[in-house]
Amino acid sequence: MGGTKHQRRGDTRRRIQDVALELFAEQGYEKTSLREIAERLAVTKAALYYHFKTKEDILVSLFQDMTRPMDELIDWAKEQPHTLATKQEVLRRYSEALAAASPLFRFMHENQATVRELSVGESFKDRMVVMMEIIKEPHMPLVDQVRCVSALFTMHAGMIALRDVEGDPEEKRKAALEVAIDLVTQAHGGTGGA
Amino acid sequence: MGGTKHQRRGDTRRRIQDVALELFAEQGYEKTSLREIAERLAVTKAALYYHFKTKEDILVSLFQDMTRPMDELIDWAKEQPHTLATKQEVLRRYSEALAAASPLFRFMHENQATVRELSVGESFKDRMVVMMEIIKEPHMPLVDQVRCVSALFTMHAGMIALRDVEGDPEEKRKAALEVAIDLVTQAHGGTGGA
Amino acid sequence: MGGTKHQRRGDTRRRIQDVALELFAEQGYEKTSLREIAERLAVTKAALYYHFKTKEDILVSLFQDMTRPMDELIDWAKEQPHTLATKQEVLRRYSEALAAASPLFRFMHENQATVRELSVGESFKDRMVVMMEIIKEPHMPLVDQVRCVSALFTMHAGMIALRDVEGDPEEKRKAALEVAIDLVTQAHGGTGGA
Amino acid sequence: MGGTKHQRRGDTRRRIQDVALELFAEQGYEKTSLREIAERLAVTKAALYYHFKTKEDILVSLFQDMTRPMDELIDWAKEQPHTLATKQEVLRRYSEALAAASPLFRFMHENQATVRELSVGESFKDRMVVMMEIIKEPHMPLVDQVRCVSALFTMHAGMIALRDVEGDPEEKRKAALEVAIDLVTQAHGGTGGA
DNA sequence: AATGAATGAGCCTTCATTCAT
């Protein structure tokens, strides 16, 4: 006993999430049908509705499970002073959070148009805006603000565009992080400034 | 005079493209139906099919019309020596091409998952890869390669994430360009000046 | 001069008929679209409407052009006495008429369901009925009536099913004719009867 | 009691097949729309798609259900010696199989052009070819080969052309069978008796 | 003699969703 049956008991929900994320990331949200998800799991579409109220709900659940680390990061950051050191630490942690939630993040990035009018889209955008507020300062010269934005984007790019570049993913992540830290440092009048 | 009838004669094709781009950019490709496009133009769906063979064809036509400047840039760049000065000039021109084709570019960026399996997706990715090859050098340290990738992304970000930042679009573009040039310059070991 | 331009002047109508017959026979009436016909002729659909009022009209015109020999045969047969000799001669002529209008005939045979509710369908069926009346006699025993029906069908089969059998078409036609004549002869108490 | 609800439960699939066959036979495959089938059953089009993957699939299912007897006949015939007696027995059984599957057969005959490029078309033709191989011998004189082909066609004609002739269907079938047997017997050089 | 532009109707198909069991 303790066989697969018991192990599988109750994990259908998770299996749905896994398959859904895989397919969403691969083909996009719209192009992935519930039929497809159900077929891959060898259950009926109706079974999905036992576990989730709507298609969007599956996405929401994925989102919630995977952005918790990011939310914690934001909460932590809000209590810290707005120093360069804090920002560097935020970038470091953000980079790790990103890596942990990598497939969802890729999905979010590649399906912005779709996701924009989903409830999840707002949350995602909100989080981005908060991150921006943490990293950049409104009084900075425009160029330095761009540097801060770019720092964040560089880490995203690290997960997306760098996939075609040779090399170990972890090393690429670190390289992206280094560049990002560089950028905010410069924005703060670091070695690159006057 | 010259009444609307004559003005409208023959420009239906362009009007379809205009409306389509607008809707594609706003809601995404999948979520935009031909019915919607047709309705907005006050023609029937069948009329769209007189001008374009398929829905995808509309997208392709947009793509072709708008990437020509970018192709010319690529062709020009290929004939230049791989010097830092060339790359800086490439970035400058790329920034302009981007600005000119801005809505389509935004669309491409926000619909990557969808666009990936459309014929147009390949072309887009190919172009990105070529741009990368022009900007970065394979023998560079990984961090500098990331800087180059980031330079390109910064300009994209300039059109997307910076929309929430206050300021004149043209100034933001220039700021993004400056940061991008900075990044490749650093990748080339330069201090930016000498 | 006297070039292709003059030769082609006025023969568009015939060219439409030719292509239409070819496509109708190959793919059926419903599955052949006017677009397809127009494309093969390198004209626009609208051009077809200059020459024919409707799609069905094209079919009607083909039918009229090609059934004239058969109508003449029927007219002739009606004036002859209902003797075995007459019937044999009718079969002979019918066989030739069939061969001459072979593609249309094949089409009619293979598209009965479609053609049934076209004006042309009635005409076709009428003609078949008349042919039957000429060949068979109402007072004949059922088996002999079947022989007569079969005689006609044998010749049709000669053009359709026999296409897979090796041999010269003309020889196959003659063989089918021979069997058909045999059948009516037997129906008339020939060698096969008492 | 035994209310219609329970009787109707689970037989929707069969009801679709029934209505479809009826309409296909009446108007042809192309001209019969799924809307029409659905309306007649008082269900939605989507319901048809729950039971069949495509429109063609409905036809395939009809075909499979109804040609099984014919396939059994073919299998049986292949194991028998190629004697005249065997062939006569084959014709007898074929005639019965034909009568049992009569509406589908009529449909196949009247929609050859359409059916030809459907998967079902090939199967149908294959079966015809096999039947021919069983009935006729390649070394026979051409005229006798035609007799064999004609024997098969006579039975088909028995179901189609004879519909206009007065008389009991079963008697007409027997008459057609008799003529068919006569034809193969003659093809084998027999006088019919000895 | 033929085209360019468009229409209205309809087609097959897919989707997310529901609900009784």
Add this chain to the structure above:
DNA sequence: AATGAATGAAGGCTCATTCAT
């Protein structure tokens, strides 16, 4: 915990046909 059966809405696409030029 999940299925079988079905729905309503919509989607992309094709067709025969029209008409001003």
